[in-house]
Amino acid sequence: MKFAFFGSSLVSAYWNGAATYYRGIIRAMHERGHQIAFYEPDAYDRQKNRDIEDPDWARIYVYQPTEEEVFKALDDALHADIIIKTSGVGVFDELLEKEVLKLKLKGKHVIFWDVDAPATLDRVNYSEGDYFKALIPQYDLILTYGGGNPVVSAYKELGARACYPIYNALDPSTHHPVPKEARFEADLAFLGNRLPDREKRVEEFFLNVAAQMPGCHFILGGNGWHDKPMSSNINYIGHVFTKDHNALNCSPKAVLNISRDSMVKYGFSPATRVFEAAGAGACIITDYWVGIDTFFEPEKEILVANNGDEVAQILSSLTEEKAKVIGQAALKKVLAKHTYTHRAIELDGILQQEFSTTKEAI
Template identity: 70%
Template sequence: MKNRKLNIAFFGSSLVSAYWNGAATYYRGIIRALHERGHQVTFYEPDAYERQQNRDIPDPDWAKVVVYDATEEAVYKCLQQAAEADMVVKASGVGVFDELLEREVLNLKTDDRLVVFWDVDAPATLDRVHNNLTDPFLTLISQYDMILTYGGGDPVVKAYEALGAQKCVPIYNALDTATHFPVAPEARFTCDLAFLGNRLPDREARVEEFFLKPAAATPDKKYIIGGSGWGDKPMSENVTYIGHVYTNDHNAFNCTPKAVLNISRESMARYGFSPATRVFEAAGAGACIITDYWEGIDFFFTPGEEILVAQDGNDVASILSDLTARQAKAIGEAAYRKVLAAHTYNHRAEQLEQLLYAKVKQQDVALA
């Protein structure tokens, strides 16, 4: 059983489009790495939110993609197909019929088929159910064979276990070496500091503090912000808004500026141990990263050597004023070495594989 190759059905937001879908590169990295280790993944995604009209990639050769209509009938048809899998994954935040999927995938659970909930925004999910004791997901948590999370460390694990989870394990995001790597700089991304992230309610105040505030305080420096939704946001004249940045431009976006900024969403910063995918993508391009503070940074990178940490916007401005091109290059190179050594999706897929084999073995023992 140890080397068994799994047929996995995966219900998620989108594998082929990162449009209003920050989890796309996480899904791609994990699923590509699983494929390289011999597992087969069918990814079921709804035709919703104009994602199919804003694809970053064609259907990949490392996963089968099934795009279904955003109707109940189509969802049930996909669930019927998923019954052929060895393992069924329901990711959080599919975007349509989430409650239906969370409930119905559990009907596919058998002694031979694992059903897993994969939470790509655990802090938000936990906040939601803690604030609504009638949330239907609360009664389902204990029924899943396992809860996997995008991050969150011990605080998230303990919170899920307190809600009855049989097992909760963070599978941190990482670097997909097939898509994110150093490239030549491009003039259109030249600036002192760049930030990439969609405009979301629990991120906006932190973007104001860590990006827009230091930009306004340092008019002699140039800033670039990318991502969806920032078009009508007031910004100082030294900030350029470039809109949605497609995946194939991420490397140049990360390689060209003197430094790139990571800003956590409020809930993720509060729980800690939740580095954004873009931290690893930027490190994989050799970028000098400045990040807002969150608990657990040193679990991934060494502050001051492989990443620079800011407590607030004043810190960001101070770091930029002292940062030389030579220092930025050295920090970026150190981050690149670290991410290749410890934080690729192959590392994460190996962790997941061992976790699944242990669960299967545990079930086999129980049935014996």
């Protein structure tokens, strides 16, 4: 099958947390014989901050952020059998979400792939007159980055003909154990961009914990935190390129996952970095969200905290030996059940089920 993806960026993770997800699933689809073209705008300095070259497993089409260039990209995408508009492209999202639907008239299957379903659903349900609400029933299929039954039910209530979560996963070829690096050694590290619906949770689960544990060393990575007040035992390292993620996950005693408010609300939304860290054999401490045990067994494969005080308690009693055991258990689980190869097989099954007329070609 030939696929056309319209997304934020495949070649740059700069202010683009979905990059790892896109890369993992698209590479796995390519390995299963599919042909993929990825359409991304030259926006937000992402092309200036590429962290991979054009891959051999996808054709990259970079377009300028103008209406004329958007329509040229849509014309180019007509070579595909299935055209996918992802959420959060960042420029001309409304235009793209309306125009891709017109390609159904030319015999194409059109999918909306929501990489931030909790935020999309909150916007549609609580913003009066949101344009996307009327478009949902027109898509052949809705796929989501996560959310489980709450998200599936919410989309179906809005008229989606079918909705399936395709969860984050691990690409073992890019995220795996590596030797520790002194620059990333710490008791606890957190990597995440500064976003409005996560900032308060970062304050509670990370910044406040660091302030009450002056004898421990913390690392904070991600964009936007440069002017945030923080204690002197936090080393703020800014944007961390993908090539350094393995070392950042392997070097600290533990790494912290902090979910955004909307993802906690809907549950079943493991962040990409959870699987990255597990693939590196890291000991993960995560804030609580419904559905954690769908992916990892708490206390054996992942450590769970309900608040900042519990993060501090876990960290104060966590030995290097225990951290290593938990990290190895997480690595074993993710390799066995949560790679992008697993997700691509699942996706093929969904497409066969939903698009029976193209079953022979899938």
